[in-house]
Amino acid sequence: MELFEKHPISFEGENYEIRVLDDDQSVNVVFFRNNHLANCLKHQLKIPKDFDVKRSLKIDAVNELVKISKNEIT
Numbered sequence: 001m002e003l004f005e006k007h008p009i010s011f012e013g014e015n016y017e018i019r020v021l022d023d024d025q026s027v028n029v030v031f032f033r034n035n036h037l038a039n040c041l042k043h044q045l046k047i048p049k050d051f052d053v054k055r056s057l058k059i060d061a062v063n064e065l066v067k068i069s070k071n072e073i074t
Contacts, residue, residue, distance in 0.1 A: 029065040
């Protein structure tokens with residue numbers, strides 16, 4: 001998987017990082033604490049073959065998945 005974006009967030013003295021990853025078939029949004037998965041949840045957006053993944057990072061669906069992940073932390 002290729003890392004596209006990182007979104008750091010702090011909550012109750014803990015530092016987390018929401019990562020947006022690509023595996024050529026989907027965009028995955030997961031969050032980490034101390035470089036380890038913080039939980040077993042993964043938000044995923046399936047993408048069509050030959051779709052420009054970098055362009056997909058600009059769409060509202062990916063931004064909404066990042067927002068959902070932030071809400072799960074807090």
